Amino acid sequence: MSLLEVKNLKKSFDGLEVLKDISLTVEQGEVLAIIGPSGSGKSTLLRCCTNLETAEAGEIHYDGEFGLVFQNFNLFPHFSVLKNITDAPLRVQKRKKDEVFTEARELLRKMGLSDKADAYPYQLSGGQQQRVSIARALAMNPQVLFFDEPTSALDPELTGEILKVIKDLAAEHMTMVIVTHEMNFAKNVADHIIFMDKGVIAEQGTPEQVFGSENERMREFLGRLSN
Amino acid sequence: MDILSIVTQLGSGMLVSIEIFVCTLVFSLPLGLVISFARMSKIKPLQWLAKVYISVMRGTPLMLQLMVVYFGPYYLFGVRISTAYRMIAVMIGFAINYAAYFAEIYRGGIESMPVGQYEAAKLLGYSRVQTFFHIIFPQVVKRILPSVTNEVITLVKDTSLAFVLAVAEMFTIAKQMAASQTTMVPFVAAAVFYYVFNLIVAVGMEKLESKLNYYR
Ligand SMILES: Nc1ncnc2c1ncn2[C@@H]1O[C@H](COP(=O)(O)OP(=O)(O)OP(=O)(O)O)[C@@H](O)[C@H]1O
Numbered sequence: 539m540s541l542l543e544v545k546n547l548k549k550s551f552d553g554l555e556v557l558k559d560i561s562l563t564v565e566q567g568e569v570l571a572i573i574g575p576s577g578s579g580k581s582t583l584l585r586c587c588t589n590l591e592t593a594e595a596g597e598i599h600y601d602g603e604f605g606l607v608f609q610n611f612n613l614f615p616h617f618s619v620l621k622n623i624t625d626a627p628l629r630v631q632k633r634k635k636d637e638v639f640t641e642a643r644e645l646l647r648k649m650g651l652s653d654k655a656d657a658y659p660y661q662l663s664g665g666q667q668q669r670v671s672i673a674r675a676l677a678m679n680p681q682v683l684f685f686d687e688p689t690s691a692l693d694p695e696l697t698g699e700i701l702k703v704i705k706d707l708a709a710e711h712m713t714m715v716i717v718t719h720e721m722n723f724a725k726n727v728a729d730h731i732i733f734m735d736k737g738v739i740a741e742q743g744t745p746e747q748v749f750g751s752e753n754e755r756m757r758e759f760l761g762r763l764s765n
Numbered sequence: 766m767d768i769l770s771i772v773t774q775l776g777s778g779m780l781v782s783i784e785i786f787v788c789t790l791v792f793s794l795p796l797g798l799v800i801s802f803a804r805m806s807k808i809k810p811l812q813w814l815a816k817v818y819i820s821v822m823r824g825t826p827l828m829l830q831l832m833v834v835y836f837g838p839y840y841l842f843g844v845r846i847s848t849a850y851r852m853i854a855v856m857i858g859f860a861i862n863y864a865a866y867f868a869e870i871y872r873g874g875i876e877s878m879p880v881g882q883y884e885a886a887k888l889l890g891y892s893r894v895q896t897f898f899h900i901i902f903p904q905v906v907k908r909i910l911p912s913v914t915n916e917v918i919t920l921v922k923d924t925s926l927a928f929v930l931a932v933a934e935m936f937t938i939a940k941q942m943a944a945s946q947t948t949m950v951p952f953v954a955a956a957v958f959y960y961v962f963n964l965i966v967a968v969g970m971e972k973l974e975s976k977l978n979y980y981r
């Protein structure tokens with residue numbers, strides 16, 4: 539059974555059709571990358587899937603909980619790193635304190651941030667902040683994790699550390715949907731790629747299929763990136 | 766008449782001034798938050814009502830508002846007003862006036878919060894009430910503290926307006942003493958009092974601000 543199933547999704551902003559009949563499925567353990575030119579509706583699709591926007595038509599079915607990693611982190615600045623990660627599991631999910639803290643410390647260790655537990659977000663680099671926000675999302679134990687351009691707010695030398703974290707998660711069979719402009723990363727990590735253009739899925743398939751596609755818009759998009 | 770006896774006489778007025786100050790803050794700070802909610806409400810009539818309220822409270826003199834609160838019950842309903850009502854009228858007048866100013870300060874702070882904070886909270890499953898009081902409001906407090914400090918300092922000086930209802934606060938007593946003794950000394954003592962009061966308030970607010978400086 540699919541973890542996420544989107545059927546015939548439609549969304550417009552004041553008359554402008556941003557998503558025109560989008561359907562997709564995400565299987566357990568799958569990594570789906572969404573690529574496409576600016577304004578093609580990638581973020582809107584993600585925001586509809588995570589209930590930040592309401593679609594006008596179509597259905598979204600989930601099997602389980604989901605999390606979202608934002609482009610600009612959106613950490614809570616008044617909470618320490620540890621509290622950013624533990625607060626929702628404690629306050630929202632009402633889980634046991636020692637269990638939550640043990641898990642949070644383990645997540646911090648995985649993200650290479652063990653020494654930053656008591657720091658505040660402003661004291662961290664962009665890459666560190668993004669790793670905290672990934673840990674915060676993971677602490678809720680989501681079945682699916684969405685990423686909206688998780689590296690595009692970062693200096694180029696910091697994107698690598700985030701991509702590495704996502705790769706590691708993929709190796710652990712975390713189900714992920716990633717909007718990205720990093721083509722090599724999409725090629726290497728994704729099981730399935732969706733190419734969006736002007737609110738529709740213009741091309742999709744395995745990385746080989748998509749990057750070898752004869753689709754005119756796809757070629758044009760890749761050509762523009764390589765220039 | 767020596768300084769000491771002037772200060773002793775002014776002392777009781779001082780306590781009344783402090784009482785007005787504290788009560789005003791205790792009532793107007795929460796009331797202001799409620800009014801700012803109304804002002805930002807999606808319910809149009811409620812929003813409009815709050816808008817008019819804030820506009821009137823900020824657009825007319827506090828002194829006049831105090832008199833309306835005090836004499837209003839008599840002129841409107843023919844209720845006999847007791848002298849005990851004086852102090853209550855002062856508290857009500859100050860609280861509803863300052864609440865209007867605080868409401869606008871809260872609104873500015875709340876509206877300046879980035880939408881990403883709400884979205885992150887929503888994704889993590891916080892309820893609307895949890896999101897506001899746990900995530901948003903603590904950050905709003907930090908942002909608005911300088912504006913609140915301004916209002917609080919103005920309030921210290923504004924407490925002297927209670928003299929219009931002949932409440933025996935600091936300034937009222939100083940005025941009576943100056944008139945009966947024909948000396949400036951009570952006024953000077955009163956000035957020193959307000960100045961020191963404000964100095965303490967300023968230091969207190971600065972402490973609070975630096976306490977919230979643990980994050981940015
Ligand atoms: N809240 C909104 N109100 C009005 N229009 C919007 C809103 N959000 C997005 N749009 C419009 O919808 C279209 C798709 O935007 P979206 O952010 O989904 O694109 P994107 O593929 O994520 O682009 P990018 O790669 O630049 O992030 C754009 O034309 C954008 O202007």
Ligand SMILES: [Mg+2]
Binds near residue numbers: 580581582687
């Ligand atoms: Mg986008």
